[in-house]
Structures are given as structure tokens and as C-alpha cells.
Amino acid sequence: MAHAKRGPRSRRWLPIGAAVAAAALWWSVPTTGWGAGATAAAPAASVVDTGGSVLSHRDSADTGALGVTFGFEDRTIAGGPYVNQSNQIYNLPMYDATTGSSEDFWLDYVEELVSSGVDFVAVDTRGYVPGSSVPNEGGDPRALTGLVAAINKAGDAGKLKIAAFDDTPASMTDKKNQIKHKTGGYSPTFDMSDTTGAGEGGHQYLWDNDLKAFYQAVPDNLLYKVNGQPLVYLWSDNDFAFANQGNGNSANLLKYVRSQAQSQFNENPYFVTDQSWITNDSAVSQVANGQDGWFGVPDPKYTNMTLNGASFGATVPSFHFVSGSSNMVIDPDHGQTFVNGLANTVGKNDLITLVEGFSDWSENAALWRTKSADYATTQRDYPNQNINILRRYSKTPFPATLTVQAESADSVSDTTPTNTLGKYRDDALDVETTGDSGGGWDVGAIATGEWEQWNELPMQGTEDLKVRVATPLTGAQLRFVVDGVAGPTINVPTTGGWQTWQTIDAGTFQFTAGTSHTVRLEYVNGGLNANWWQATAS
Template sequence: MRHRTGPWHTSRVLLVCGALAAAVATPAALDGTASAAPAATAAVVDNGGTQLSHRAANVTGALGVTFGFETSTIAGGPYTNQGNTIYNLPLYQAAGQPSSQFWLDAVEQLVTAGVDFVAVDTRGYVPGSAVPNGGGDPRELTQLVAAINQAGAADKLKIAAFDDTPASMTDKKNQVKHHTGGYDPVFDMGDTTGAGEGGYQYLWDNDLKAFFQAVPDNLLYKVGGRPLVYLWSDNSFAFGNQGGGHSAAMLSYVRSQAQAQFGENPYFVTDQSWIANDPAVASVADGQDAWFGVPSPTYTNDTLNGHAFGATVPGFHFVTGSSNMVIDPNHGQTLVGDLANTVGKGDDLTLVEGFTDWLENAALWRTENAPYATTQRDYPGQDLNILRRYSKAPFPGTLTVQAETADSATDTTAGNDFGVYRADSLDVQTTTDTGGGWNVGLIATGESEQWNEVPLQNTEDLTVRVATPNPGTQLRFVVDGVAGSTVTVPNTGGWQTWQTIDAGTFQFQPGTYHTVRIEYPNGGLNVNWWRATAS
């Protein structure tokens, strides 16, 4: 069962944020042609690195994450929830920035994580309301679509729906009929028109229809050619009259409308409560999940129609008043174990709560650069790296790492000189390079950026996207303490005139993860991203 920690609008946050951290499959819009290559040298051999668990090659199930887009999440705060201590605050500082930048950063992180789909937490809207009508307004998803296209990631990231049914149906019905919101009176599943305390329009017209209007067909995540739609609980805290075929009839109606209006036949995965409350749902739903428990089980596997469905969470912490709901993330090992027992056990679909769920300390995004006691993560990109390990490409053939996403940095000046993206001393500015986003700027002599647990194996060619009006600036890669060649960066013609340069070749052991640092022996340049390409 899904756990509530307060009013619907603050109890559950599911995904989004920033400018993707460690390695990501290269978006086409960010491709650069390498130039200014140094003289050919032998590959630098690094026999170090770490062996970590990851998805086996014969495992084919899909991996997705839930993604809540509440107003405070997109706005960068306030990060408060009924007195609960908030640990995993984001690295990306969204406050004061355009919402389009929040979505662009979110896409980068999702692509970095290697997930097959992002299941956006839809909560419907009140007819006639401005956009957004609170968190989860599906009409707002046009911004996610725009960000995916801007990043050139349409072939890498797809969108599913995760319908927060108590919010989209019961709460919205009570806003419309009683001008109150909340879950009392409960939603009558037997009322088809809304004459009483129900109405199919809340799930279809004011919710999933808007989802299909916002998300084009080419960006829908599909199972066997059918768009994936998760539906959360229809239990008695928010619903009544579910049995007798009533819940099944509602799903059949939604399916018929999606087919008639959009030519789409939804692949419904329901919370187990749907079939428990109305056995007729088994003939309409395509799958079901059992969610997770607090404090246990931290993962579940469920089956329907011969397919297996996993659900899990990286951690959970809601402690306030009489509530004491905790799942210890255990330095990332809870998520590792849960993915090994869902993805790794061959579940056809695995869904992880909750990419942006800072409200319950279940967020998967890059956290702020702070000690474990503050973030409950060992380093900012830890959960993204764990997700990628259980993605379909734990060792991507092409890995692009955004400079602003460094897990740690050595900077010679206090504070972020440009005041965007992150709150520590790394100097990050908005870039005008292809694809947009951010770059690290005003890099001085002696500075460096570092990333942890980067998947690199066999022979990897390294390139860097640079800009500088200065001659003679220098950089070098140091991997696991092994230094590569020092590369002289050409004068590109300006601080935002970008060029991709070769930065050497490394040889690694198969299936290993590494600490990668870029050092700057002679500063005076900007860096947008670096890339490792298997050769």
C-alpha cells in the first residue's frame, strides 16, 4: 500500500530536476566534433577501479521512476513538510530560475540514470483553472516534452503516467462539488456521471485525456505498442462502491476513450487494491503491483497475466508527531538490494518511487554536495549511478558527463561566482552552447572537478567541450589516481565559443567503476561536458 504522510498535496512527490550528473548516453543535440587533437599516444593503463553489482546482460525488463512535479519542487522550495526533517535536497538550485530550466535539468538526470521511462505523477485539474492547477497538473507536461526535445533525448527517455488516483479523483471531485478538497466524502466508483459523489470525468476528461494531449505518441513509453499507465490505490480511505464491476467499468471506459480519441490502448498496471476490491478488474488490467511497505517490505514482486511487476524505493523518512515511518537508505545499499531483487530477478517492469520525493526523503535526484548526515547519500549522484547500474546499459558505449554535475570540486574562490545551479563553490553559469544547460566557468589554475563510481571499461577515448579566449590553458584527466596526458587547450575565440578537443585514451579492466577527476594545471577556460567513448 502506498503511504500517506499528510494532506494529499504534500504527501508524495515523485520526480524531476536538473542537469544530469555522471555519465549519460549522448543526446544528439549535444554532439561535438573532436578537434585540436594532441599527438597520438599510447593508452594510459588503469588497472584500478571497483567491481560493483549491475544488471546481467540477459535481463531485459524495463526500469522506470515516478516523478512528482509539485509547485514547490519546480520552484525550488520551500522544502518543508509538517516538521519532517528533509535530508535529500537537490543539487540543482531551482529557486528564481525559469521552470523550463528545472525540466531541462530533470531530463539530463533521467537520461544519466539510464531509465527506460519516467512515470509522471498526474493528479488532474479543476476545469477552467489556470495552468498549473496545483502539483500534478497533466497540462504542464508540455514543458517536459519540450525539455526532452531540447536535449535531443527523444530516443532515450519516454513518458508513462502514474495516476495518483485519490488526488486526481477524490480530491478533485471534492474541490469541484464541495469546494473543499480532501478525501471526505469518498469517491463513488459506481457513479458514472458525477450526479453523486463520483464521475468518470475526473479520471479521463480532467486527467488522463490531458496527459495524452500533452505527450506526443513518439514520447509515450509503450509495452507491446501500448502506452503504460499506472494507477495507484482505490482503497476505502478515498473510495467507495468499488466492487460489483464498478472499478472495472471505469477502466474500460477510459480505455475506450483513449482508443477513440487518440488511437491508444492503455497498458494498465493497477495497485493490488483494485483487483482486491473488484475482482472484475483482473479482466481489464494488464498488470498489478504491490507497492512497498514502511519499514518493510522495501520491494515487492507481483504477477498478473504471466508478467512480473516490481516496485521499490531508495529510502523513506517521515517522522513528525505520532508518525515514525523510516526506511534506512543504508548508504545506497537498500536501493542496490531492491533493484537486484526486482530488475535482477527478471521483473518485466520495475517502478522506483520517487525521483523528486524530497517530502518523504525518497528522492533519487542528485543531492546537494554535503555530508551523509545531511543528505543520507554518500555523494550527490549516488542514486543516479545505482539506477544506471540496473538499467539496460550499465556501461554505455558513449558516456557524456555534464561539468556542472561534479560530485565534488576544488575551487580557489569562495562561493559560486555566477550564483546558478548549485550552492557550493563550483562556479556554474548558463551556457549558450548547443542544447543549452550550464557550464563550469572561470576555471582557475589548480582547480578540479571529480565524479565517483563512473562506469568505464576496456578502451575509452576521452573528449572535452571547452571554450576560452586564452592561449595555453591546460587540463588533464586523473582516473583512480592515474594521470593521463596534459592537454593544451586552443584559443576557441571566446568564453562561449565552444570546441570539442581530444583528451587522451585510457585502458580499463572490464566491468569496473572509477573515480574520475579533471585537473587544470593552467586555468582560464570554461568546460561544458566531457565524454568517454568506447573504442
């Protein structure tokens, strides 16, 4: 929005009489602490909160890595249409991708992934058709430059790494049939014994038209590595899409990809294959570094597979595909299915646990922040539920610094019935693109009495709270209320503009060790923008 209009907009929330009274309050200047550039004084004493919940989380003895798959189909990046045959879609995202660009899409999901605490995101690569535009369809690894750019813009290169999850039936069989027969699909099947592509195979489909492009798009410093080797998952090579997998044929394909990665990029892939690879070709056990059993519908909801003395876990938070004769359902059970899966993979100290699937809306397995709606609509108790569960089983269930984006709230109270600024979400919260460093969004047009609230946030011991704010006005005030316990009311200094940002102290709380909390950020007096807030352990 044009920020020159922000002053007049402050009156649009109230009848004329009320607006006059509000203006008198907003524009009255307190006697101290409100000059340009001033910072609000931190309270002298901590607020003691003995409430909160004790939730299960990773034990410090469990040191394995945690990652998630991530599909980036064209529909997902564009914000729909969210249609998969007649299957009902529950887990629609809070982030409204139709209000932004593909760059915005990646920037939001980098924030969500970092908030979840995962070690890596395993992107679903599906190859590309040579000579096609970028991207040519969902899973084109050439499009991953957008993810790389977002990680760097957000300053998160030290927090989030990238692995490949190769959808082998799509990258090999389907792409071969698109190129060779102009049809796509899984018939004819892919012939693993054909190394050149003279028949119905060809090593180039997995390497030249897929993983090579992955390494071209993702620089070495952003690759997730196990023992110095970049992690690559490979999905099924079963008979529905492949033929002649045995006699060392599948193993030879992996050897070829490894040799090409080493010679062209000096990378030695750490292959974790679906168990079908070793079942169909025992020689793969001498080439692969690990194997996983994926999950079943309805069971098993998690698996642990061992290879070379290490255990590899896989799990899923939920699943729902009901269409025609298909009736495949894993009940999320208010998050308990996911907690149980992580407790039996991460909690069993698997070397690596992979979770399906951060953006898998089409099968209702998504982990992303969902729309703010009731359980019957979303199958989530609140929008950030799966992100919070992931963080509980990450290596930092109680992060030293917890950063929470203002636009990400689980519930809100806003004086307007719709998002008047038109970005990020389609409910009442007023969200706009921010000009603050790192990009993203902020909550704007904040009026007196509005608030945002988050559920089950991990804070323990002494936590210092800070808020990132911007306002050209004087008179704005805010406070935190945690588990119903109010912190100090903070006078927000004028920062000089609606997009001139300053971080202010907002009080210190003391919490019981190992607890999670309901946090409400209340705007006692409006007339400001808010970008994010942080809780930092003292």
C-alpha cells in the same frame, strides 16, 4: 555573466603579485598547436588503469524495463520551500531551482534521468480543476508540455520516454471534492458506482480532467509503450478515498478510460494497477494488464506481483517521514537498500520495475542528484549515488558513450568560496547558463588548479575521453586523473570566445572489464569554460 568581463575576472582570484605571474603564464603563446581552431593532438598511447571497483549491476539476461516516478509539485519546480510538516528533509537537490525558470527545471531533470539510464519517467498526474490556470497545482498534466519541450531541446527523444503514474485519490477524490464541495481532501469518498458525477463519483475525473490532458501534452513518439500500448500506472482505490469499488465498478472505469483513449487518441493504455484494484473488484483482473504491490514502510522494501503471466516490481531507495505520531523510516544504508531492491526486481527479470520517487524529497525517497554535503546531512555517500545505482541496473550499466555534465560533480576544488556565477548549485563551483547547443549549464571562470571529481563511473576496456570547452585565450591546459592515475596534459586551443564551443580529445584510458572509477578533471592552467566530458568505448 557578461563575457566581455571575463578577461578582468581572471585576476580576481589572486593577489596582485600572483596575478601578474599568472597573466604571464596565461598569455604566453606555445610554439605549436595553439592556433585558432586547432585541436589538441590525442596521445599516442593509452593510459593503463588497473584500479577501480567491481560493483553489482544488471545481468544481460535481465531484460525488463526500469522506470521512476516523478512528482512535479509547484514547490519542487520553484525550488522550495522544502518543508513537510516537522519531518526532517535530507535529500535536497543539487540543482538550485531558484536560479532558473521552469524550463530550466525540466532541462536539468531530463539530463539527470537520461544519465541514470532509465527507460521511462512515470510522472505523477493528479488532474486539474476545469477553468483553472496552468498549472493549477502539483501534478497538473497540462504542465507536462515543459517536460516534452526539454526532452526535445536536449535531443533525447530517443533515450527517454514518458508514462503516467496516476495518483488516483488525488486526481479523483480530492479533485471531485474541490470541484463539487470546494474543500478538497478525501471526504466524502469517491463513489465508483457513479459514472456521471450526479453523486459523489464521475468518470470524467480520471479521464476528462486528467489522463486526456496527459495525452494532449505528451505526443505519441514520447509515450513509453509496452507491446505497443502506452504505460499507465494507477495508484490505490482503497476505502480511505473510495467506495463501491466492487461489482465491476472499478473495472468499468478502466474500460471507459480505455475506450476514450482509443477513440480520441488511438492509444490503448497498458494499465498497471495497485493490487488494491483487483482486491476490491476482481473484474479488474480482466481489464488491467499488470499489477504492482508497491512497497511498505519499513517492510517490504520491494515487491513482485504477477498478473497475466508477467511479474511487476516496485521498490524505493529510502524513506523518512517522522512527524507527530508518525514514524516511518526505511534506512538507505549507504545505498545498499536501493541496490538490494533493484537486485530483487530488475535482477529477478520483472517485466517492468518502477522506483519511487525521483523527486520525492518530502518523504526522503528522492533519486535526484543531491547537494554536496556529508552523509549525516544528505543520507547519500555522494551526490550522484542514486543516479549511479539506477544506471547500474538499467539496460546499459556500461554505456557505449558516457556523457557527464561539468556542473554535476560530486566534489570540487574551486578558488572561490561561493558560486560567483550564481547558477545551478549553491556551493563553490562557478556555474553559468551555457550558450552551447542543447542548453543547460557550464562551469566557467575556471582558474589554475581547480578540479571537479565524480565517483563510481562505469568505464571498461579502452575509453576515449573528450571535453567540451570554450575560451578566447591561449594557454589553458587540462588533464584527467582516474583512480589516481594521470592522463596526458592537454593544451586547450582557443575556440574564439567564452561561448564558442569545441570538443577536444583528452586521452585514451584502458580499464579492466566491469569496473567503476573515480574520475577527476583537473585544470592545470585556467582560463576556459567546460560544458561536459565524454568517455566513448573504442
